[in-house]
Amino acid sequence: MLQRSNHNRSKRACPVCARRKVKCDRLVPCSNCVKRGQESECIKFVTNKSAAIAANSESEYLPSLLQLWQSYEYWVMEIGLFKTKDITEGSRKKVSIIENLSECTFWQDCLNTEQSYSLLNFSVENLGPLFFGCIVDINELFTQLERYWRRRDKESRTRNTFNDTVAKFDSDDYLWDALLWSVFTLSFYYMPVNEISKIFPLEPICEHLNIDVKQEWTESLQLLIYERYLKVTTTLLMQSDFMNNPNIKFIQVYLILSNTTLQINNNTLSDSLLLQCIQVAKFFNIDFHKQYAEDDPFLGISKETFGKIWFKLCIIDYYQSGPAKKIYINNEIPSLLQHAAFYQDMPNFNIYKKEDNFESFCWKIVSLERDLDQYLVKSFKPQIKTFDAIKRELEIFNKKLDFNKKPKKKSNEISSINTQFENFLLLFLLNLVSWKLQKMCLIHFETADSLSLSMHYSQNIIQLLIKNVSDGNYIFNKHPWVLKGLSRIISFYSYYNIFVESPEIEQLYETLSDLLSVLPLLLGKKVNNLKFLIVRLNKLGVLWEKVNVVGSLTGSIHPVFKILQNDIKAITRANRKVSVMTNAMHLLGRNDAEEGSGEDEELMLQTESEEFRLIVSQFEAEHDISEIISI
Amino acid sequence: MLQRSNHNRSKRACPVCARRKVKCDRLVPCSNCVKRGQESECIKFVTNKSAAIAANSESEYLPSLLQLWQSYEYWVMEIGLFKTKDITEGSRKKVSIIENLSECTFWQDCLNTEQSYSLLNFSVENLGPLFFGCIVDINELFTQLERYWRRRDKESRTRNTFNDTVAKFDSDDYLWDALLWSVFTLSFYYMPVNEISKIFPLEPICEHLNIDVKQEWTESLQLLIYERYLKVTTTLLMQSDFMNNPNIKFIQVYLILSNTTLQINNNTLSDSLLLQCIQVAKFFNIDFHKQYAEDDPFLGISKETFGKIWFKLCIIDYYQSGPAKKIYINNEIPSLLQHAAFYQDMPNFNIYKKEDNFESFCWKIVSLERDLDQYLVKSFKPQIKTFDAIKRELEIFNKKLDFNKKPKKKSNEISSINTQFENFLLLFLLNLVSWKLQKMCLIHFETADSLSLSMHYSQNIIQLLIKNVSDGNYIFNKHPWVLKGLSRIISFYSYYNIFVESPEIEQLYETLSDLLSVLPLLLGKKVNNLKFLIVRLNKLGVLWEKVNVVGSLTGSIHPVFKILQNDIKAITRANRKVSVMTNAMHLLGRNDAEEGSGEDEELMLQTESEEFRLIVSQFEAEHDISEIISI
Known part of the structure; x- marks a missing residue:
């Protein structure tokens, strides 16, 4: 998600790089240290320096605690929770x-x-906003569904009569099948369970799954079958021999599936598919969608869809980037801030003008999120004028969104579900990015009202999610952005709660916690992993209260601090997949021991007391961070 | 292959971009014109300006003719011949x-x-040099072959007794199978046909292929079965579910196959596989292979192999880049020229020192090729000091190669086949790049001896290929670099032959032509496409003689010129895959006509005489350039 961009370097190299006289990229932890396995020293450098000094007063240690949160948010809440997979386990699974x-x-x-x-x-x-943008003509889907049934009828008639190994369909057929099934998967994922029960009889499904036929449709059964539908779609993709036959439909299928939990729960597959999409998009010049006056109408329509596909692809590409996916394309669209000045100077620029389309509107908001999140792993302060510029943009977008909403209300009494979904997604994004901005202001500039403003935006998001339920639009909350956005907000306040006593925050945390417990089951097991992390942060709060960093622990940091640092270290380690090429391991007669870590541990022994280490190791044994990265 | 790098811009925009007031990247044709379908105007701009003036004397028009060759070499001989595929045909093929x-x-x-x-x-x-570098321990292959047979024995015992749909193997098993089969494929590709006939009885194979059992082993049968072996390997890869299971073995398999004609004859599949390799390489941090003193021995061995894999991957990545594969990694290694000055300044730098390993040596030579080939599509002259620097590097490499060879001769009387193959590949590369350098010098600076030097290097290459045959190492000539290198050399002299009468060149061309006709059959149908192009260039020579550009054709260019320009246009068109998203085509009631080309044609009508157009169209009908891009 977060890209290690080239500009805005900090002034100081980390001590490891400084000692080795190598170029340090000043990230926290820096890339060199991650690759060398010395990330703990690197993290300590940023977080310990002030933490050690801050012994007593909250106002003194809070800034450095919040600084640590930045790395924690990136590594644990983003990379660890959503983008890390223990691949050794997977490769032992039987495949057929x-x-x-x-x-x-x-x-x-x-x-x-x-x-x-x-x-x-x-x-x-x-579900219009989730897939209309990437399809030129929605009616085509109905035509293709007819063709799909004709194809299947023909196939079922010839099945068993001819040799089954004879190829019957071409690549394009399979891709149409996959496209239709991606829409079926999408519907099955979002459809309320009571509607599903009206359409699908349970018996054949239960028999196949070998479960009690007597039971009723439940969300957990829906989740089970949604996963099978997803598998059908990806299997159809594989059958299309897509590596030999580049086709834009491949991208469309992927974009449709990206509205489900594919990306969150199968990140390796998702990364591979996305990469293939990027290849296809470049192959067909989808990134070149600028329209010319002399384009014929057909080319114009195509380019319009190209543009939307490109924006959608860039959003997903950005959301998915990280240590496991280092090839990205979203950087090909520069930051909106580089255009902002331009907009301001234009005399007749109308901020109330409707955005061109949903996809470009989403991209613009996400690009501001990118502008903000890049600072998560940087060890230096962003400039306040950058934040001001982002704020200004967000305000413009807010006005545009109001404008977006109004005309609909005049023409129809109640806006369609599609429009409501679209508005929800935009509002959710806008509030999330506004929240991130305020959180960043709090961390970097301790702005007076930023904490309460961050709480305001949190409340907005809570209200949006609750309103969906009360409006009968519960299904909107199944969108993966909801889980990812909420995970950032709730973890931040849980963390804040450890160190600061505040009834308001406590209250907000309770509300968020309640919301978390009623999140749609369809979002899958990552919700449980998130809950685990939140409970764990609460337990750290207990530890913070219980252990007093004086007396025997003098000169050292607090165990809570140590545990948080270790968490980051564990995730960076899990992502530094360097020692996997182990073919020749037996030759050396060595185990796959963590190389270099021995030295690291010894260093610890000198400064940490027995008691300190016991507290840390006991907590880590009881609440193992690696639980979030197991499959 | 050629990357559109950012530095070294020319001073003039093309007329199309200038008229539209958009930024022109000054390539020939420029990217904007290619995307807009106006490449013909863009090509004309560079080539016509001087050609029109040069009416009579050879010395006047030759420079601009050679300038046109640069674009022709890139677009027709590189992209058209090796990297363009008509995808619409393929998507209609049945897949199963x-x-x-x-x-x-x-x-x-x-x-x-x-x-x-x-x-x-x-x-x-x-075949050591082709695959030793990417495998940590060659003995492992024998161990795995044992395991392969145990696995197959077990499978054949249980086959039919249990349900066939039950998964028996994991991803790693399939990848080992694929790795072994990639080596089998490699062997089958390179093995002399008389050795094959000793090992493989023909009967079962002929029966399966439904061909006459009475026949003997031939190269064409070998080609047929090599292609099946290749298919087995890729099918095993697919079975490994590689999109869910990133594994370095995937890269190894691909690198081994890249020594066959996979890349040349299946470029779409090859591009997709390569992209997946890039993803896996980044996933496992293979690009970070710097060794540290404190690395343990196991990590050291791993990193050594990582380094070789990374260089090999970068070579293939460079050779495969083009309009169909725009994501590349080789640019992550900067030009060697940026280090050259550094080497010169170092007092104790020993140019006679042996190179670290074969893979890095190859990469360094290829990187110089990259430095040269970048100028193929640029409309401005490179600096002579760049060429001097490349020349200096090549001289150093030549000395290193001598050093490489010597110690072997002392220890063994005859060096092993592996060593001979390695030396051949290095010498071939080195001579090819030296040839390219001289060709570029001729084109850009008309240096006095560059033509004869280019012929000298051509002769070297010819001698190398002939020596392989006389030494009993005919199989070395099956390496895909041979075909790609030879195609550049022979086409250049064929082209030169059109306009200049020279017995020496005629002689050289004849030798090259003979060589082309005895190239191994295993190289596949691209050899025929190359022959087609060479014959076509000869026919253009006839046309050049026959048509006199005076009288009725005054003010116009020569038809040969026009045909050459059209060839480039045809290839760029075939690579501008923008109008493929045709779902909604019927809505508009339009055909998939070449948009914008009408306007283009009209412009022609005004300036070209009936006779001129007849000559051009007749030639193009008889020698259709699109034959080289059909599947």
Whole structure:
């Protein structure tokens, strides 16, 4: 997610790099230290220096605590929670294409014509903003669904009569199948369980899954079957032989699936698919969508969709970047701030003008998020004028959004579900980025009202999510942005809670916590991992209260601090996949021991008391951070 | 292959960009014009201006003709011949995973234990430089081959007894299978046909392929079966579910296959696989292979292999870049020229020191090739000091190579095939880059001896290839670099032949032509496409003689010129895949006509006589350039 961009360097190299006389990129921890496995020293450098001094008063140690939070937020809440996977476990799992194909056939056979139209209709009526943008003509989907059924009828008639190994479909057929199934998957993911129960009889499904037929449709069953649908879609993609046949439909399928939890729960697959999308997008020059006056109407329509696809792809590309996905394209669109001055100077620039389209509007907001989040791993303060510029942009966007909403209300009494969904997503994004801005202001400039403003935006987001439920739009809360956004907000206040006693924050935290417990089950197991992290932060709060850093612990930092640093270290370690090429390991007769860490540990022993280490290790044994990165 | 790097801009924008007041990247044709479909105007701008003036004397028009060759070499000989594929054809081809799997099973069943060891032994004894570098321990291959047979024995016992759809192997198993099969494929590709005939009985293969059993082993049969072996390897890769399981073995498999014609004959698949390799390489931090004193021995060994893999990957990445593959990594290693000054200044730098390893040596030479080839599509002269620096580097490498060779001769009477292959590849590369340098000097500076020097290096290359045959090392000539290198050299002299009468060049061309006709059949159909292009250039020579550009054609350029420009235009068009998203085409009731080209054609009509157009169109009908880009 966060890219290690080149400008804005800090003035001081970390002590490790300084000692080695190598170029330090001043990130926290810096790239060299991460690669060398010395990230703990690097993190300590930034966080310990002030923490050690700040012995008593809250106002003294809070700034350095918040500084530590920046790295923690990036490494633990973003990379650790959403983008780290223990790959050694996965590679031992049995794989079988034949098994996938037969599963794929089963679920395709399970879906009849009527059900398929119900799913397609549901998506068109409710989930428009999630996929209209990447498709030139929605009617085409209905035409293709007809063709899909003709194809299947023909196939079922010839099945068993001819040799099954004879190829019947071309790459394009499979991609259309995959595109339709990506829409089915999307619908199945978002559809309320009571509607599903009206459309799908449980019996055949339960029989296949070998579970009690007597039971009713539940969200957990929906989750189970959504995952199978997802598998059908990816299996259809594989069948299209996409590596030999670049096709824009591949991108469309991926963009549609990106509205589910694919990215959150299968990040390795998601990264691979995204990379393929980038290749296809470049192959078809989708990044070149500028329209010319002399373009014929057809090219114009194509380019319009290209533009939307490109923005959507850049958003996903940004949200997915990190140590496991280092090739990215979103940097090809520069920061909006570089245009801001330009906008201001233009005499007839109308800030109330409607945005061109939903996709470019989303991208613009996300690009501001990118401008903010880049500071998470930088060891120096951003300039206040940067924050002011972002704030100004956000205000303009807010006005544009108001404008967006108004005309709809005049023409129709109640705006369509699609419009409501679109507005929710924009408002959610806008409030989230505003929240991030205030949080950053608090951390870097301790601005007087930034804490209360951050709470204001949190409340806005809470209200949005609650309103969805009360308006009957509970399904909007299944959007992956909700989980990712909420995880940042709730973890920040949990962290703040450790060190600062404040009834307001306590209150806000309780509300957020309640919200977390009623998040849609469809969001999957990452919700539980998030809950685990939040509980863990609370336990750290208890430890903070209990242990007093005087007497025997003099000269050292607080164990809570140590644990937080270790957490970051654990995640960076899990992402430094350097020693995996172990073919020749037996030759050396060595174990896959953490290289270099021995030296590291020895250093610790000198400064840390037995009691200190016991507290840390006991906590870490009881609340193992690696639980969030296991599969 | 050629990257559109950012430095060294020319001073003039092309007329199209100038008229539109947009930024022109000064390439020939420039990126804007390619994207807008106005490449013909852009090419004309560079080539016509001087050609029109140069009416009579050879010495006047030759420079501008050679200037045109630069674009022609890049677009037609590199992109058109090797990197352009008509994708619409491919997407209509039927695809079937089941079919692939059953083919895969057949060929696996066809290979017995003994044969597999013969193939592995052949590769270890003859093809070392092609794959030793990317494997930590070659003995591991033999261990894994044992495991492979144990796995297969177990599978054949359980086959049919249990349900076939149950997954039996994990991702790692399939990747080992793929790695072994990539080595088998490599051996099968390079093995002389008489050795193949000793190892493989023809009957089962002929029966499966439904061809006459009575025939003998031939190279064309070898080519056929090599392609099946390749398919087995890629099918095994697919079975490993690599998108879910990043693994360095994936890169190793690809690097091994890259020594065959995979890249040349299946460029779309090759691009997709390479991209996945890049992702995996970044995932495992293979680009970070710097060794530290405190690294333990195991990490040291790993990093050494990482380094070699990274260089190999960068070479392939560079050779494969182009309009169809725009994501690249080789630019992460800067030009050697930026280090050259550094080397010169170092007092104790020993130019006679042996290079660290084969892979880094290759990369360094290729990086000089990159320094040279970047000028192919630039509309301005490179600086002569750049060429001098490249020349100096090449001289150093030549001395290093001499040093490389000597110690071997002392210890063994005859150096091993592996060493001979390694030396051949290095010498071939070095001579090819030296040739490119001289060709560039001729084109840009008309240096007195550059033509004869270029012929000298051509002769060296010819001698190398002939020596391989006389030394019994004919198989070295199957390396894809041979075809790609030769295509550049022979096409240049064919082109030169059109306009200049010279017995020496005629002679050289004849020798090259003879060589082309005896190139190994295994190199595949691209050899025929190359022959087609060479014949076509000869026909253009006839046309050049026949048509006199005076009288009725006054004020116009020569038809040969026009045809050459059209060729470049055709290839750039085939690579501008922008109008493919045609879902909504029927909505507009329009055909997929070449947008904007109408305007273009009209412009032509005004300046070109009927006779002129007839000559051009007749030639193009008889010798259709698009033949080289059909599948």
